[in-house]
Amino acid sequence: MRKTLIATAALALLAGTQVPAWAATPTSPADVRVSWSDAASRLMRVTWTDDGAANKLRIEYQGSTVVGDWLTTTDNDFNHRWSVQTGKIARIAVVSTSTTGDSTPAYSPWFDTNVPAAPKLIAAVPQTDGSLRLSWSNSPLPADTTPNDPLDAPASSLGVGAKIWSILDDKEEYFPYKAGTTTAVVPARRHPQYTWVLATNEWGSAPSMRIDYTDMKFALSGVPRFGVFGKPMTISGLAGGLDCQFGGKCRIYPGSGVPLTMQTRASASKPWAYAGRYTSYDLVGFQAESVAVGGREYRFYAPSWKDANGDLIVTAQAISESRYIPTLANFAVVGFNVRTAQVGQLVKLTVDVRPGGTVKGALQRWDGKYWRSVLTVPITKGKAVMYVRAAGRGTTTSYRVAVPGMTYYGLPIQTTGSRSFTLSVR
Incomplete structure:
Protein backbone atom coordinates (compact mmCIF):
# COMPACT_ATOMS: atom_id res chain seq x y z
CA MET A 1 0.00 0.00 0.00
CA ARG A 2 2.77 2.44 0.91
CA LYS A 3 4.70 1.61 -2.26
CA THR A 4 1.58 2.15 -4.36
CA LEU A 5 0.97 5.58 -2.84
CA ILE A 6 4.57 6.66 -3.43
CA ALA A 7 4.47 5.52 -7.05
CA THR A 8 1.20 7.30 -7.65
CA ALA A 9 2.50 10.54 -6.14
CA ALA A 10 5.65 10.38 -8.24
CA LEU A 11 3.67 9.89 -11.44
CA ALA A 12 1.42 12.81 -10.51
CA LEU A 13 4.46 15.06 -9.86
CA LEU A 14 6.08 14.05 -13.12
CA ALA A 15 2.89 14.70 -15.03
CA GLY A 16 2.64 18.18 -13.49
CA THR A 17 6.16 19.26 -14.55
CA GLN A 18 6.20 18.04 -18.17
CA VAL A 19 6.00 20.78 -20.93
CA PRO A 20 3.56 20.07 -23.73
CA ALA A 21 4.99 19.94 -27.30
CA TRP A 22 3.04 23.01 -28.38
CA ALA A 23 4.82 25.13 -25.72
CA ALA A 24 8.45 24.28 -26.66
CA THR A 25 10.83 26.91 -28.18
CA PRO A 26 11.42 26.59 -31.94
CA THR A 27 14.16 24.46 -33.38
CA SER A 28 17.24 26.44 -34.44
CA PRO A 29 17.74 27.06 -38.18
CA ALA A 30 20.49 25.15 -39.95
CA ASP A 31 22.81 25.55 -42.94
CA VAL A 32 22.95 29.38 -42.90
CA ARG A 33 24.63 30.58 -46.08
CA VAL A 34 25.50 34.03 -47.46
CA SER A 35 26.17 35.08 -51.04
CA TRP A 36 25.72 38.08 -53.28
CA SER A 37 22.46 38.64 -55.11
CA ASP A 38 24.07 41.72 -56.66
CA ALA A 39 27.56 42.63 -55.48
CA ALA A 40 27.54 45.87 -57.48
CA SER A 41 24.65 47.22 -55.41
CA ARG A 42 25.73 45.32 -52.26
CA LEU A 43 22.55 43.25 -52.17
CA MET A 44 23.31 40.20 -49.98
CA ARG A 45 21.42 36.91 -50.03
CA VAL A 46 20.98 34.83 -46.86
CA TYR A 61 30.89 41.55 -35.49
CA GLN A 62 33.80 39.56 -34.16
CA GLY A 63 35.13 40.88 -30.86
CA SER A 64 32.41 43.51 -30.58
CA THR A 65 29.24 43.87 -28.57
CA VAL A 66 27.81 46.09 -31.30
CA VAL A 67 25.17 44.24 -33.29
CA GLY A 68 22.61 45.19 -35.87
CA ASP A 69 18.87 45.35 -35.33
CA TRP A 70 16.82 42.21 -35.81
CA LEU A 71 15.07 42.00 -39.17
CA THR A 72 12.01 39.75 -39.50
CA THR A 73 11.02 37.48 -42.39
CA THR A 74 8.80 34.51 -43.09
CA ASP A 75 10.94 33.36 -45.99
CA ASN A 76 14.11 31.25 -45.88
CA ASP A 77 15.61 33.24 -48.75
CA PHE A 78 16.32 36.78 -47.56
CA ASN A 79 17.83 39.56 -49.72
CA HIS A 80 18.95 42.77 -48.06
CA ARG A 81 21.44 45.67 -48.35
CA TRP A 82 23.03 45.62 -44.94
CA SER A 83 24.46 48.73 -43.35
CA VAL A 84 27.79 47.30 -42.31
CA GLN A 85 30.74 48.55 -40.34
CA THR A 86 33.66 48.39 -42.76
CA GLY A 87 37.02 46.93 -41.84
CA LYS A 88 35.43 44.31 -39.58
CA ILE A 89 34.86 40.54 -39.49
CA ALA A 90 31.16 39.79 -39.43
CA ARG A 91 28.56 37.06 -39.68
CA ILE A 92 24.79 36.79 -39.98
CA ALA A 93 22.82 35.32 -37.06
CA VAL A 94 19.45 33.68 -37.78
CA VAL A 95 16.89 32.55 -35.20
CA SER A 96 13.50 30.93 -35.53
CA THR A 97 10.80 32.61 -33.53
CA SER A 98 7.35 31.79 -32.22
CA THR A 99 4.99 32.89 -29.46
CA THR A 100 7.02 30.88 -26.97
CA GLY A 101 10.30 32.69 -27.75
CA ASP A 102 13.32 32.51 -30.01
CA SER A 103 15.53 29.57 -30.81
CA THR A 104 19.24 29.64 -30.23
CA PRO A 105 20.89 31.38 -33.19
CA ALA A 106 22.51 29.70 -36.14
CA TYR A 107 25.35 31.50 -37.88
CA SER A 108 26.73 32.04 -41.33
CA PRO A 109 30.46 31.68 -41.94
CA TRP A 110 32.57 34.69 -40.93
CA PHE A 111 33.31 37.23 -43.68
CA ASP A 112 35.39 40.41 -43.76
CA THR A 113 34.04 43.85 -44.70
CA ASN A 114 37.34 45.44 -45.77
CA VAL A 115 37.19 48.32 -48.26
CA PRO A 116 40.10 49.40 -50.48
CA ALA A 117 42.40 52.24 -49.50
CA ALA A 118 41.84 55.58 -51.21
CA PRO A 119 43.72 56.39 -54.43
CA LYS A 120 46.46 59.02 -54.09
CA LEU A 121 45.82 61.97 -56.36
CA ILE A 122 48.84 63.05 -58.43
CA ALA A 123 47.44 65.78 -60.67
CA ALA A 124 44.22 67.42 -61.80
CA VAL A 125 44.71 69.51 -64.92
CA PRO A 126 41.86 71.55 -66.50
CA GLN A 127 41.62 71.20 -70.28
CA THR A 128 40.70 73.86 -72.82
CA ASP A 129 37.33 72.21 -73.53
CA GLY A 130 36.29 72.31 -69.86
CA SER A 131 37.13 68.67 -69.11
CA LEU A 132 39.50 67.62 -66.34
CA ARG A 133 42.49 65.31 -66.78
CA LEU A 134 43.21 63.27 -63.65
CA SER A 135 46.16 61.11 -62.70
CA TRP A 136 46.52 59.06 -59.54
CA SER A 137 48.17 56.01 -58.03
CA ASN A 138 46.15 53.06 -56.78
CA SER A 139 46.69 51.70 -53.29
CA PRO A 140 47.36 47.99 -52.61
CA LEU A 141 44.40 45.64 -52.38
CA PRO A 142 42.81 45.42 -48.92
CA ALA A 143 43.90 42.55 -46.69
CA ASP A 144 41.79 39.41 -46.86
CA THR A 145 41.28 38.64 -43.17
CA THR A 146 38.85 35.74 -43.85
CA PRO A 147 40.37 33.99 -46.88
CA ASN A 148 37.89 32.36 -49.26
CA ASP A 149 34.85 33.55 -47.38
CA PRO A 150 31.61 33.24 -49.38
CA LEU A 151 31.38 36.99 -49.99
CA ASP A 152 34.89 37.44 -51.34
CA ALA A 153 34.74 38.95 -54.81
CA PRO A 154 37.62 38.31 -57.22
CA ALA A 155 40.49 40.79 -57.10
CA SER A 156 39.63 41.80 -60.65
CA SER A 157 36.36 43.20 -59.34
CA LEU A 158 38.22 45.97 -57.52
CA GLY A 159 37.05 49.05 -59.34
CA VAL A 160 38.20 52.62 -59.82
CA GLY A 161 36.22 55.55 -61.11
CA ALA A 162 35.59 59.26 -60.95
CA LYS A 163 32.59 60.85 -59.30
CA ILE A 164 31.60 64.44 -60.00
CA TRP A 165 28.96 66.65 -58.46
CA SER A 166 27.89 69.79 -60.30
CA ILE A 167 27.03 72.11 -57.43
CA LEU A 168 24.73 74.59 -59.17
CA ASP A 169 22.88 71.79 -61.01
CA ASP A 170 22.90 69.53 -57.93
CA LYS A 171 23.72 66.62 -60.24
CA GLU A 172 25.99 63.68 -59.47
CA GLU A 173 27.61 61.38 -62.04
CA TYR A 174 29.95 58.40 -61.83
CA PHE A 175 32.42 57.30 -64.51
CA PRO A 176 33.82 53.77 -64.01
CA TYR A 177 37.22 52.74 -65.38
CA LYS A 178 39.00 49.43 -65.75
CA ALA A 179 40.82 48.09 -62.71
CA GLY A 180 44.37 49.41 -62.59
CA THR A 181 43.58 52.62 -64.46
CA THR A 182 45.72 55.55 -63.28
CA THR A 183 44.72 58.36 -65.63
CA ALA A 184 41.44 59.54 -67.12
CA VAL A 185 39.68 62.60 -68.50
CA VAL A 186 36.41 63.57 -66.83
CA PRO A 187 33.97 65.09 -69.34
CA ALA A 188 33.22 68.79 -69.22
CA ARG A 189 30.36 69.76 -66.95
CA ARG A 190 29.01 73.03 -65.59
CA HIS A 191 31.35 74.55 -63.03
CA PRO A 192 31.92 74.66 -60.15
CA GLN A 193 32.06 70.93 -59.58
CA TYR A 194 33.48 68.56 -56.97
CA THR A 195 35.45 65.59 -58.28
CA TRP A 196 36.82 62.50 -56.54
CA VAL A 197 38.71 59.42 -57.67
CA LEU A 198 37.16 56.38 -55.98
CA ALA A 199 38.50 52.90 -55.29
CA THR A 200 35.57 50.51 -54.88
CA ASN A 201 34.87 46.89 -54.03
CA GLU A 202 31.90 44.86 -52.87
CA TRP A 203 31.82 46.65 -49.49
CA GLY A 204 32.18 50.28 -50.38
CA SER A 205 34.46 52.91 -51.78
CA ALA A 206 37.28 55.15 -50.62
CA PRO A 207 37.63 58.64 -52.16
CA SER A 208 40.77 60.56 -52.97
CA MET A 209 41.10 64.12 -51.78
CA ARG A 210 38.34 66.31 -53.21
CA ILE A 211 39.05 68.40 -56.29
CA ASP A 212 37.13 71.66 -56.57
CA TYR A 213 37.14 72.39 -60.29
CA THR A 214 35.80 75.87 -60.79
CA ASP A 215 36.09 78.98 -62.97
CA MET A 216 38.54 81.83 -62.51
CA LYS A 217 36.64 85.07 -61.98
CA PHE A 218 37.70 88.72 -62.05
CA ALA A 219 36.14 91.74 -60.38
CA LEU A 220 37.74 94.98 -61.61
CA SER A 221 36.56 97.40 -58.97
CA GLY A 222 38.95 100.32 -59.39
CA VAL A 223 39.47 101.31 -63.03
CA PRO A 224 40.36 104.99 -63.65
CA ARG A 225 38.05 106.92 -65.97
CA PHE A 226 41.15 108.39 -67.59
CA GLY A 227 44.89 108.72 -67.13
CA VAL A 228 47.07 111.84 -67.33
CA PHE A 229 50.08 111.56 -69.63
CA GLY A 230 53.26 110.54 -67.83
CA LYS A 231 51.55 110.00 -64.47
CA PRO A 232 51.02 106.66 -62.72
CA MET A 233 47.57 105.16 -62.40
CA THR A 234 46.27 102.16 -60.47
CA ILE A 235 43.85 99.45 -61.56
CA SER A 236 42.54 97.44 -58.61
CA GLY A 237 40.39 94.36 -58.36
CA LEU A 238 40.07 90.77 -57.18
CA ALA A 239 40.75 87.51 -58.98
CA GLY A 240 40.13 83.99 -57.74
CA GLY A 241 38.24 80.76 -58.13
CA LEU A 242 34.44 80.88 -58.06
CA ASP A 243 33.53 79.29 -54.72
CA CYS A 244 29.84 78.31 -54.60
CA GLN A 245 27.87 76.69 -51.83
CA PHE A 246 24.83 74.49 -52.37
CA GLY A 247 21.95 76.84 -53.09
CA GLY A 248 23.92 79.12 -55.39
CA LYS A 249 25.66 81.51 -52.97
CA CYS A 250 29.05 82.25 -54.54
CA ARG A 251 32.16 84.30 -53.83
CA ILE A 252 35.57 84.87 -55.42
CA TYR A 253 38.25 82.92 -53.54
CA PRO A 254 41.93 83.72 -54.31
CA GLY A 255 43.32 81.24 -51.77
CA SER A 256 47.00 81.79 -51.09
CA GLY A 257 47.31 84.05 -54.13
CA VAL A 258 46.49 84.07 -57.84
CA PRO A 259 49.31 85.15 -60.19
CA LEU A 260 48.19 87.65 -62.82
CA THR A 261 49.69 89.24 -65.90
CA MET A 262 48.45 92.65 -67.04
CA GLN A 263 48.25 93.09 -70.80
CA THR A 264 47.65 96.18 -72.93
CA ARG A 265 47.00 97.07 -76.56
CA ALA A 266 46.32 100.25 -78.52
CA SER A 267 43.26 98.94 -80.37
CA ALA A 268 41.41 95.78 -81.36
CA SER A 269 43.63 95.46 -84.43
CA LYS A 270 46.81 95.34 -82.35
CA PRO A 271 48.23 92.38 -80.38
CA TRP A 272 48.17 92.28 -76.61
CA ALA A 273 51.47 93.12 -74.92
CA TYR A 274 52.87 92.30 -71.48
CA ALA A 275 52.54 95.16 -68.96
CA GLY A 276 53.41 93.70 -65.57
CA ARG A 277 52.95 90.82 -63.10
CA TYR A 278 50.82 90.97 -59.98
CA THR A 279 49.18 88.68 -57.41
CA SER A 280 45.59 88.73 -56.19
CA TYR A 281 45.23 87.99 -52.48
CA ASP A 282 42.24 87.34 -50.26
CA LEU A 283 40.56 90.46 -48.84
CA VAL A 284 42.99 92.94 -50.47
CA GLY A 285 42.83 91.70 -54.08
CA PHE A 286 45.45 93.25 -56.37
CA GLN A 287 46.65 96.71 -57.39
CA ALA A 288 48.24 97.02 -60.82
CA GLU A 289 50.36 100.09 -61.53
CA SER A 290 50.82 101.61 -65.00
CA VAL A 291 51.97 104.92 -66.45
CA ALA A 292 49.59 106.66 -68.83
CA VAL A 293 51.25 107.15 -72.21
CA GLY A 294 48.16 107.13 -74.41
CA GLY A 295 44.73 105.57 -74.59
CA ARG A 296 44.94 101.76 -74.31
CA GLU A 297 42.89 98.69 -73.48
CA TYR A 298 43.83 96.79 -70.34
CA ARG A 299 43.05 93.21 -69.29
CA PHE A 300 44.38 90.55 -66.93
CA TYR A 301 45.42 86.98 -67.66
CA ALA A 302 45.46 84.18 -65.07
CA PRO A 303 47.19 80.90 -65.97
CA SER A 304 45.85 77.51 -64.88
CA TRP A 305 45.77 77.78 -61.09
CA LYS A 306 45.60 75.43 -58.15
CA ASP A 307 45.42 75.97 -54.43
CA ALA A 308 45.38 73.38 -51.66
CA ASN A 309 43.38 74.19 -48.56
CA GLY A 310 42.37 70.76 -47.31
CA ASP A 311 40.90 70.13 -50.76
CA LEU A 312 42.51 70.89 -54.11
CA ILE A 313 41.08 73.86 -55.99
CA VAL A 314 41.85 74.08 -59.71
CA THR A 315 40.88 76.50 -62.47
CA ALA A 316 41.64 76.71 -66.16
CA GLN A 317 43.50 79.69 -67.61
CA ALA A 318 41.27 82.73 -67.91
CA ILE A 319 41.22 86.32 -69.17
CA SER A 320 39.30 89.21 -67.67
CA GLU A 321 37.13 91.58 -69.62
CA SER A 322 39.07 94.44 -71.19
CA ARG A 323 38.72 98.08 -70.17
CA TYR A 324 39.72 101.09 -72.25
CA ILE A 325 41.36 103.95 -70.33
CA PRO A 326 41.80 107.20 -72.30
CA THR A 327 44.74 109.52 -71.64
CA LEU A 328 44.60 113.30 -71.24
CA ALA A 329 47.44 115.71 -71.96
CA ASN A 330 49.48 116.76 -68.94
CA PHE A 331 49.79 120.52 -68.39
CA ALA A 332 52.99 120.92 -66.40
CA VAL A 333 52.81 124.72 -66.59
CA VAL A 334 49.89 126.92 -67.68
CA GLY A 335 48.81 130.45 -66.78
CA PHE A 336 49.57 134.17 -66.81
CA ASN A 337 52.59 135.61 -65.09
CA VAL A 338 50.32 137.87 -62.97
CA ARG A 339 46.87 137.55 -61.44
CA THR A 340 46.05 141.26 -61.58
CA ALA A 341 46.74 143.70 -64.42
CA GLN A 342 45.89 147.23 -65.55
CA VAL A 343 43.65 147.75 -68.58
CA GLY A 344 45.85 147.56 -71.68
CA GLN A 345 48.75 145.87 -69.87
CA LEU A 346 50.45 142.99 -71.68
CA VAL A 347 50.47 139.82 -69.60
CA LYS A 348 52.61 136.80 -70.38
CA LEU A 349 50.93 133.41 -71.03
CA THR A 350 53.18 130.36 -70.57
CA VAL A 351 52.24 126.80 -71.56
CA ASP A 352 54.21 123.56 -71.08
CA VAL A 353 52.10 120.54 -72.05
CA ARG A 354 53.10 116.92 -72.44
CA PRO A 355 53.58 115.01 -74.63
CA GLY A 356 55.50 117.67 -76.50
CA GLY A 357 53.40 117.87 -79.63
CA THR A 358 53.22 120.74 -82.11
CA VAL A 359 49.58 121.78 -82.26
CA LYS A 360 47.32 124.81 -82.27
CA GLY A 361 45.83 125.25 -78.82
CA ALA A 362 43.28 127.80 -77.71
CA LEU A 363 43.03 130.29 -74.88
CA GLN A 364 39.46 129.99 -73.56
CA ARG A 365 37.44 132.04 -71.11
CA TRP A 366 34.46 130.98 -69.00
CA ASP A 367 31.27 132.92 -69.81
CA GLY A 368 29.28 131.44 -66.98
CA LYS A 369 28.02 128.50 -69.02
CA TYR A 370 30.66 127.47 -71.52
CA TRP A 371 34.32 127.72 -72.28
CA ARG A 372 34.70 130.00 -75.31
CA SER A 373 37.89 130.30 -77.38
CA VAL A 374 39.30 133.83 -77.57
CA LEU A 375 42.84 133.34 -78.96
CA THR A 376 44.83 130.70 -80.82
CA VAL A 377 47.87 129.49 -78.91
CA PRO A 378 50.55 128.02 -81.21
CA ILE A 379 52.30 125.20 -79.32
CA THR A 380 55.63 123.90 -80.58
CA LYS A 381 57.05 120.73 -79.06
CA GLY A 382 54.70 121.17 -76.15
CA LYS A 383 55.68 124.75 -75.29
CA ALA A 384 54.21 128.17 -75.94
CA VAL A 385 54.88 131.75 -74.74
CA MET A 386 52.66 134.62 -75.87
CA TYR A 387 51.45 138.01 -74.63
CA VAL A 388 47.85 138.99 -74.12
CA ARG A 389 46.54 142.56 -73.59
CA ALA A 390 44.35 142.87 -70.51
CA ALA A 391 40.84 144.23 -71.16
CA GLY A 392 37.56 144.69 -69.28
CA ARG A 393 38.18 147.06 -66.42
CA GLY A 394 36.77 145.88 -63.09
CA THR A 395 36.37 142.26 -64.17
CA THR A 396 37.82 138.99 -63.01
CA THR A 397 37.78 136.28 -65.67
CA SER A 398 38.58 132.57 -65.55
CA TYR A 399 40.74 131.23 -68.37
CA ARG A 400 42.16 127.91 -69.48
CA VAL A 401 44.18 126.54 -72.37
CA ALA A 402 42.80 123.65 -74.44
CA VAL A 403 44.83 121.44 -76.78
CA PRO A 404 43.35 119.23 -79.49
CA GLY A 405 43.77 115.48 -79.64
CA MET A 406 47.20 114.22 -80.64
CA THR A 407 49.12 110.95 -80.70
CA TYR A 408 52.19 109.67 -78.93
CA TYR A 409 53.90 106.81 -80.73
CA GLY A 410 50.57 105.92 -82.24
CA LEU A 411 48.63 106.10 -78.96
CA PRO A 412 45.84 108.69 -78.79
CA ILE A 413 45.86 111.63 -76.39
CA GLN A 414 42.41 113.13 -75.87
CA THR A 415 41.44 116.77 -76.38
CA THR A 416 42.30 118.29 -73.02
CA GLY A 417 41.54 121.46 -71.15
CA SER A 418 43.99 122.71 -68.53
CA ARG A 419 43.13 123.71 -64.99
CA SER A 420 41.57 127.19 -64.84
CA PHE A 421 43.41 130.38 -63.84
CA THR A 422 42.11 133.92 -63.33
CA LEU A 423 43.02 137.43 -64.35
CA SER A 424 41.59 140.51 -62.59
CA VAL A 425 41.67 143.78 -64.57
CA ARG A 426 41.68 147.20 -62.82
Missing part, protein backbone atom coordinates in the same frame (compact mmCIF):
# COMPACT_ATOMS: atom_id res chain seq x y z
CA THR A 47 19.46 31.31 -46.99
CA TRP A 48 18.87 28.62 -44.35
CA THR A 49 16.73 25.65 -43.53
CA ASP A 50 14.25 25.27 -40.65
CA ASP A 51 10.94 23.68 -39.76
CA GLY A 52 8.86 26.47 -41.32
CA ALA A 53 8.95 28.92 -38.42
CA ALA A 54 9.16 32.67 -38.79
CA ASN A 55 12.70 34.05 -38.53
CA LYS A 56 14.79 37.00 -37.46
CA LEU A 57 18.24 37.97 -38.72
CA ARG A 58 20.93 40.41 -37.67
CA ILE A 59 24.59 41.13 -38.37
CA GLU A 60 27.21 40.61 -35.65
